[in-house]
Every structure is written in structure tokens, then in C-alpha cells.
Amino acid sequence: MNSDFIQTLLTTGKLAFWTTFILLIIGMPIAYFLAYSRFRLKAVIEALISMPMVLPPTVLGFYILVAYSPQNWFGEMLEEWFDVRLAFSFTGVLIASVICSFPFMVQPLQNGLASLPSSYKEASYTMGKSPISTFFKVLLPNIRGSIIIAVAMTFAHCVGEFGIVLMVGGNMPGATKVASIALYDEVQALNYKAANQYALVLFLVSFVVLTIIYSINKKTV
Template identity: 70%
Template sequence: MEEDFINTLWLTGKLATLSTMFLLIIGLPIAYLLAYTHFKLKALVEALICMPLVLPPTVLGYYLLVAFSPQNVLGIFLEKHFDTRLAFTFEGIIIASIIAGLPFMIQALQNGFSSLPKSYREASYTLGKSKATTFFRVLLPNIKSSLITGIALTFAHCIGEFGIVLMVGGNIPGETRIASIAIYDEVQALNYKAANQYSFTLFLISFILLTLIYSINKSFKFKTL
């Protein structure tokens, strides 16, 4: 039982870490574009990004499962050209977690970029700095609080994800069975001791992450006074 508990937590942490890393890479350019550019379909793009916040996870999970199925275009393409199946695999639940976590990362980063004065970019461009240099040397260092918030919230959300992971990955021990699914299993089996062990661990991780967010944000606000 102890080995299963550790393996499940390891898989949960691995999923949350990889999903958060990919979301940070994806989220930074998207948040930058949404914060500083205006285009006709911007409202539509923002609505699509935020859909996981209002859409039941099982609905999103169902459509992803259908898309990943070997009987559909995407599934056929992946199997034919890459010899890969995403349904009921760890790779599949990573993609599902990335899609479900998009609004948590992008909204935090977009708010950070939007809160910066225009003078920061204008001064950098006036000094002859490129957009890339301005992005990495001027903008990113000034949204540290938003970066930390986005990373922590995304990581916490990925750890607690249930519906979309269950729909896309099923419940395969060592492959797609993460802690939130394990809690459901243990309750169904009336094994409340194990369910409490998983639940308390997730509660503790979430509490620590939220405390970290508030502590760091207060620290940054104090330094700017």
C-alpha cells in the first residue's frame, strides 16, 4: 500500500510539474500578445482560453477523448505518422492538463503584463533594445509576482484535476492514476484511511502553495512602497 501511495504521488507530481512547465512556455507569448496587441478575434481567443473555467471537466475530457480516439482524424494521424496513442496514456493526460490549466497561467501573466506602465517598453525601445531584449530584461523581471502566482496556481490546479484526467486517461495504476482519482477509488472501496492519507497530502500541498503566493506577493508590494 505504501509503495502504491508513493508511486501515485510521484505520478501526480510529475504530471503537475510537466504540465506547469509546458504552460509557462506556452503562456508567456500568448499572455504577451493578449496584453499588448489588439485584433478582431481577441475576445474569441480569450473566451476559448477561459472555457475550462466554466465548462464541466467531463465535457472537455469527453471531446479530447473523442479527438484522441484511433477512429478519428487526429487519432488516425498520430498513430499513422508518429505511432502514438494519446487516449488512456500519460502523454494524453499531460495534454488534457495543459488545456485545463491554460486560464490559470495565462490570466495571471496577462494581468501582470497589463499592469506595467507603457513607459517601460517605450524607454527600452528608445534605448535601442529589441523586443526580445525588452521582454526578457525589462518586462519579465517586473512581473515576478504574476509569474509566481501563475506557476503556483497552475501547479495546484494540475494536482487537483480529476474529471478531465479520468475521462482522457482512465484509471491505470502507474500510468494515469493520480492522487485525485486514487481518493475516489479508496472512498468507493470504503478505505477511508487511505483516502484521508491522499486527501491530507493534497490539502497540505495546496495550503503551502497558497501561503507561498500570498507571502511573496506581500513581499513584492512591500519592496515597491
């Protein structure tokens, strides 16, 4: 294994780890809100969150790239106020990855919370527990399976993401070059031995994640 292969895998793992970590933090309160709130525009919010699952990654990547551009107010603000350019940087790819992977984290958490009996919350409140204490000490322990599935799906999706990373981050070794893009490059160069190495890693990650998900689903049925 050469250094470029190792570096690409490290970049891929780094992107997947931070995307999953960030989404786990921000996804839990959003999933809680969607699971228990009732308001007219709820369907619209859920549709917006689910858009990355049906929208071509290149479309989403294009709009994110436009937002990053100094010609746009957001990109211009970042450059003028913070001297930061997000396009073709790891930070820019990370933000895009968080947006693209959002539904893979939120939906399993929301479904897990919504499936819990309302008596869990009611009993906790009756015992004088606060909503925050109820969330962390009563609700979350009872959706461990959903949390594992959400983390596994988000991580695997991020590891295999191609279009949005290419659109927003390009193909910069050590910064934005991930395994899926490296696989494409090696195939284009007819270097099938190296391509097979990347393909095997992506295959194994997907296989392990699916095995975890099906194992959890089997236990909860």
C-alpha cells in the same frame, strides 16, 4: 506508506511538473500577445482560453477523448503516421492537462504584463533594446510576482484535477493514476485511512499554494 501510494504521488507530481513547465514556456508569449495586442477577435481568443475555468472537466475530457480516438482524423493520423495512441496514456493525459490548465497560467501573466506602465517598454526601445531583449530583461523581472502566482496556480490545479484525468487517462497505476483519483477509489472501497493520506497531501498542496499567492499579493499592494 506503501509503494502504490508513493507511485501515485510521483505520477501526480510528474504530471503537475511537466504541465506547469510546458505552460510556462508557451504561456509567456501568448500572455504578451494578449496583453499588448488590440484586434477585434481578442475577446473571442480570451474566452476560448478561459473556457476550461467554467466548462465541466468531463465535457472537455470527452471532446479530447473523441479527438484521440482512431475514429477521428486526428487520432487516426497519429496512429497511422506515428503508431501512437494518446487515449489512456500519460502523454495523452499530459496534453489534456495542458489544455485544461491553460488559463491558470496565461491569465496571471497577462494581468501582470498589462499592469506595467507603458514607459517601461518605451524606455527600453529608446535605449536600442529589441522586443525580445525588452521582454526578458525589462518586462519579466517586473512581473516576478505574477509569474510565481501563475506557476503556483497551475501546479495546484493540476495536482487536484480529477475529471479530465479520469476521462482521458482512466485509472492506470504507474501511468495515469493520480492522487485525486486514488482518493476517490479509496473512499469507494471504504478504506478511509488511505483516503485520508491522499486527502491530506492535496490539502497541504492547496494550503501552501494559497499561502504563497496571498503573501505575494500582500507585498504588491
